[in-house]
Amino acid sequence: MSRRRKALVAVTAGLATVSLGLSFTSAAGAAPGAKTDPNGLKLVKTKTSLFGTHYWYQQTFKGLPVIDGYYAKHVTKSGTTEIADGRDAVPADLDVSAKVQAASATQSANSAVTARANRARIAGPGKSLTQQPAATSGAAQLAVIGGPNARLVWNVTSRSTEGVSRSLVDAKTGSVVASKVISDNVDGHGSVFDPNPVVSEQNEKLTDMNDKNQDALFLAQKNVILRNLDGSGKLNGSYVNIKEAKGGIAQNKNNNFIYQRANDKFEQVMAYYHVNQTQEYIHSLGFTDVNNESQDFSIDTFAGDNSFYDPSTDMITMGEGGVDDAEDAEVIWHEYGHAIQDDVVPGFGESEQAGAIGEGWGDYWAVTNSVPVSKGFNLPCVMDWDATSYTTDEPHCLRRTDGTKTTDDIDGEVHDDGEIWSRALWDIHQNLGRTKANKLILEATFFYDPDTSFAAAAQDTVQAARLLYGKAAAQTVTDAFKARKIL
Ligand SMILES: [Ca+2]
Ligand SMILES: [Ca+2]
Ligand SMILES: [Ca+2]
Ligand SMILES: [Ca+2]
Ligand SMILES: [Zn+2]
Known part of the structure; x- marks a missing residue:
């Protein structure tokens, strides 16, 4: 846009007339030489400095803002008034009804x-x-x-x-x-667990101690770059928006977000980092439209030991019961798995088996995202750190993706039955490798019905494998579902 010169300035003292050096027309009829503030100005900010007060106005025309049109009045304590006039002339007859939607x-x-x-x-x-x-x-x-x-x-x-x-x-x-x-977009700095302290330290003896800072947990923190931030000084970026948080939203004008785990802001950094990572991974697989938006999060705002994705608000809430859920990236990724399915298949999860597929997929997504940073440690164990709060057996796992359930074991509870599905996905991962498995599983998801069944979703997955990688891969996928008595 070409712009004409701005800021013609008139200085007045006392009651002297303000002189406006440019011709100005507006529907509101402000005329050059007006003593008072011209009409069509909306006060947007008042600032105080050592010398005086600074009034900033937005130029408007028939109630609409005029782009880049400003007007400022600097009133000094000694009584002088200085005007900075950045208004643009607008023809009085300009029609303000839009033809384009x-x-x-x-x-x-x-x-x-x-x-x-x-x-x-x-x-x-x-x-x-x-x-x-x-x-x-x-x-x-x-x-x-x-x-x-x-x-x-x-x-x-x-x-x-x-x-x-x-x-x-x-x-x-x-x-x-x-x-x-x-x-x-800017890069920031953060410190996180990756994926969680039990796995990174290969230590099943770590305990929460009611969110206390501990040497062993400090050593588990890793400094990372936070990519795709919007530069607002908040944890808001291309793929993640920390919208609500207990104790307030983390803010730093230099985008430095380094906290220890006893500080609730640590969990905000966890959510930002791990969701950004997983979206960058999804893009690296070639997908550009898998929940490709700034996902809202509400962190540590639920006292119970549970986290959830709410499709009605498109918000993920991370609970703080036991180990704060967002201290374990696998809880974040599980919930993000629900957000992915809801984005790709509107209303997904209408049947019990679709619900079970949702839970199984979330567990699988947590596990496959952990693979690159876990050095092979207890890979099929889901939420190793969060589970230290409510399990006694080692390894501590909420669930596993290498269970032996088949459709004979269906009990109607989505998390239980999800283990049938996650095992099939995990077998595909083991046999075809991480990249091929995740590409074909994500692609298949686009073809799911909201009320799909194990068998129908399995067929979609076999079909995606065939189209992407051919007959042999399709057979491998078929075998994985047959082993669960899904096909
Ligand atoms: Ca914490
Ligand atoms: Ca927890
Ligand atoms: Ca807690
Ligand atoms: Ca794990
Ligand atoms: Zn879930």
Whole structure:
């Protein structure tokens, strides 16, 4: 967008007239030379400095904000007033009824942002062929551009791999007038358990001690880079948004989020890091539309020893009973597994067997995400650290993915029956390898019915294996489900 020069300044003392150095037209009829604040200005902020008070106004036109149109009044303690006038002239007859719908403007804006982000990657250093996620966006707002090309626009805020972008879409013609990155994605620093202290320290004797800091647990912490943060100084980014948290949301303007486990903010960092990791992994498999959004989390806000995904609010709540659930990445990944299925198959889990598939998949997703960092330690054991609070046998596991249940053992409880499903997935993982297994299982999920059965979902999985990797792989997958008496 081309902009004309801003900030013509008039200085007055006492009651002298404010002189505005540019011609200005607005429906509200503010005229040059007005003694008081011109109409069409909305006070947005008042700041106090050593010298005085600073009033910042947004220029408006027929109630809509004028993009980049500002007006500031600096009133010093000695009684002088200084005006910084950054208003743009808007023709009084400009029509402010949109011809283009908000949704279609949003779509155009997101396409422009996605295209630019992709060009930047190809041109940039260390070019990567990994497909990048498309831009997502918040609500579109009507606004006005002033100046020589005055027009009505939709102001669309989008999020992409480049960060947060602002696009202006002509509300009459639908063309994208301007689009720019207003805040880059940034890297932060954090400290986490990965996946949990029992596994990383290979120590089944560790205990919670009511969330106390302990040397052994401090040693289990690992310093990590927190990628894809939006730069707001909060744990908010492309794939994760810590929306609510006991004791308040972690904030640091330099994006440093280093805490010990007794600090509840540690769990916020855990959720951010491990969900970002798992989304980067999903993208590395080629998927660009698997819960490809900033997943909301509510951390340590449930006193019971349970965590849950609520499809009605699209929020994951992490409980703090026993070991704080978010101290174990496998609890985070299990819940995220539910969010994935709800995103890919709207309303997923309507039948008991679909519910069991959800639980089995969540356990499997926890385990497969642990594989790269677990050095082979008790891989099929689910939630090794969280389970120290409520199990006595070693290894401590909430459930396992290498059980021997078959459909003969169905008891109608989704977590119990989920072990039938997770074992089949784990066999596929063991026999075809992690990458192939996760690619075909994720692909198959897109074909599930919300009220699917073990057998129908197994058929979808066999079909995905056949199309991706051929007959032999399909046979391996079939065998895994046959061993569970699913097929
Ligand atoms: Ca904790
Ligand atoms: Ca717990
Ligand atoms: Ca606790
Ligand atoms: Ca584990
Ligand atoms: Zn679950």
